Each structure stands twice: as C-alpha cells, then as structure tokens.
Amino acid sequence: RKEVEQDPGPFNVPEGATVAFNCTYSNSASQSFFWYRQDCRKEPKLLMSVYSSGNEDGRFTAQLNRASQYISLLIRDSKLSDSATYLCVVNGRSNYQLIWGAGTKLIIKP
Amino acid sequence: DAMVIQNPRYQVTQFGKPVTLSCSQTLNHNVMYWYQQKSSQAPKLLFHYYDKDFNNEADTPDNFQSRRPNTSFCFLDIRSPGLGDAAMYLCATSREAGTSQTQYFGPGTRLLVL
Numbered sequence A: 001r002k003e004v005e006q007d008p009g010p011f012n013v014p015e016g017a018t019v020a021f022n023c024t025y026s027n028s029a030s031q032s033f034f035w036y037r038q039d040c041r042k043e044p045k046l047l048m049s050v051y052s053s054g055n056e057d058g059r060f061t062a063q064l065n066r067a068s069q070y071i072s073l074l075i076r077d078s079k080l081s082d083s084a085t086y087l088c089v090v091n092g093r094s095n096y097q098l099i100w101g102a103g104t105k106l107i108i109k110p
Numbered sequence B: 001d002a003m004v005i006q007n008p009r010y011q012v013t014q015f016g017k018p019v020t021l022s023c024s025q026t027l028n029h030n031v032m033y034w035y036q037q038k039s040s041q042a043p044k045l046l047f048h049y050y051d052k053d054f055n056n057e058a059d060t061p062d063n064f065q066s067r068r069p070n071t072s073f074c075f076l077d078i079r080s081p082g083l084g085d086a087a088m089y090l091c092a093t094s095r096e097a098g099t100s101q102t103q104y105f106g107p108g109t110r111l112l113v114l
Helices: none
Strands: A004-006 A011-014 A019-025 A033-038 A044-049 A055-057 A060-065 A070-075 A084-091 A098-100 A104-109 B004-007 B010-013 B019-025 B031-037 B044-050 B053-056 B064-067 B073-078 B087-094 B109-113
Touching: A004 A084, A011 A019, A019 A084, A019 A104, A033 A060, A033 A070, A044 A055, A044 A060, A070 A084, B004 B087, B010 B019, B019 B031, B019 B087, B019 B109, B031 B073, B044 B064, B073 B087
Parallel strands: A011 A104, B010 B109
Antiparallel strands: A004 A019, A019 A070, A033 A044, A033 A084, A055 A060, A060 A070, A084 A098, A084 A104, B004 B019, B019 B073, B031 B044, B031 B087, B044 B053, B064 B073, B087 B109
C-alpha cells in the first residue's frame, strides 16, 4: 500500500459545480497535512494546510478524518481556473520528510 | 519579485554527459530541497540541505549529487545521466526544517536525455 494514495482522475466537472476528492494516508502518527495545486508543467504551490478542526478558504474546504486516515478537499462553485492537479501531502516518519501523493487531476468544463 | 529561481528552465543533455542544474533563492530560507518529478507521478525527494548540513534520501542514486556553496544557491549534479533520469527537477525552500513548514518551489528544470 502506498503511503499516500489519491484517485488520479481526471475528474471532469462542469463550471459552477461542487467537487470533492479524498486522499488516504497510511501513517496513523502523521500530524501535518497539506493540499498543493500544480498546474500543467508548472511547480506545485501550497493551496492550504489541513487542520484537525477542518478549515475553509473561500470556495475551498479541507477536512481531516483521523479515524479513517484520510483528508478531503471540497471546491464549491468551481471555476475554469480551478483546472489543475491537486497533490495531497502528509508528513512522513522523520521530522523533515513529506510524502507526496501523485495527485488528482481536475478539469473544469464550461 | 521571483523567490526561488531555477536555471535553466529546459536542459537537454546526452546520455552519460554530466549536467548541473542550479537553484537560487531570495527568501533567505535555511532549508533547500531537490525533488525529481516524472510525468503523472508524485514529486520524489532526492536530498535536502539544512544550512550546510546535507541530508540524502536512502534511495537516491549515487549518480545524483548536490552542492550548496552558500545560503542562496544550491546545485544538482547528475554525473552520468541515463534515459530514466529525464524528468522535471524541482528546487524548493522552507524557512526551517520540520514538516509543518510551507515549501516554496521554483518553476523547475525539465531535463531531456538524448
């Protein structure tokens, strides 16, 4: 089992719709969780950190489910500009190591 | 305005010919990372520096080396590139070590091996 797993997609979603995807992780001791966004042939950029209590930033909501060991990302009122790959990142077993998922590709269609 | 700069953006090299990729940062961050990312795959950490302390990942091939002559610059040397080393190479920085730190990425160098 991979340490961080994501559905690769692509998720094809009409503009304005709500879309959600999950990421599962294997290390029950993980404490740090992030969602990064990566546009085609560009570098990853931090979208948001994921806190235990869940957090929201505009149209984006991130949640953590420790019992089932997954994090989720919800995008409301999706825009064409949301089309990207969303990478889930979880800390590894050392104090510096981050484990990256391979990403979920999202395509927003007009 | 650029914070993490990578040069060149595209690099073509020949099989077995040494190549050096460079990264510089204006953030004065302590930690610099090198990742390899192949198409549709997760970024794979090769190594990182905390200040001058070099930390190699256990599964990073010996073919990959790194240098950090000062806080601002970090280099990735591929001694004998193989076809399988064709990838995007991403440099990242963080202010401190620790998994709660945000990592800031450069635009990457896309390496093609002929």
